[in-house]
Amino acid sequence: MGIISTIVIGFIVGLVARAILPGKQAMGFLLTIVLGIVGSLLATYAGQALGWYEAGVGAGFIASVVGAIVVLVLYGMVARRG
Template identity: 40%
Template sequence: MLHFLAFLILGLIAGAIAKLILPGKQGGGWLITMILGVVGALLGGFIANAVFSVDTSSTFSLPSILFAVLGALIVLVIYGAVTKRGSRV
């Protein structure tokens, strides 16, 4: 249970950092930021393990945070493309 809570906090931090890095205005509040960050952390962890053979099992280690932010950036770009495409209808 504690690991799950730490993962949610990591997702919120990664999502917030990704929103700060990415230029422009992204919609959504803290809940959307946390969901995007958690999905990004999962994606970043997969990329770290599959491509770079980096262990990201420790939640708040530097590689975990860096790859979570990288994954959150990717997810945020996809989220922005999907929501903009839907609003042009």
């Protein structure tokens, strides 16, 4: 059930990040899930590097959304170049 819950929460985080960021993001279902999961990982590792989280503690929902927005902005910059 851990993998399924990660996928569901990643999808929700990805949807919220796409809803907050203005503009059109041409992403499908799977990329939205990947966006949420990668954003959560980014927030977790950045938080641990800054000393906000201890090892083994994941980022919260809001931090995951912020991480997903950062990933989405970077994705948009790379997609425009290509």
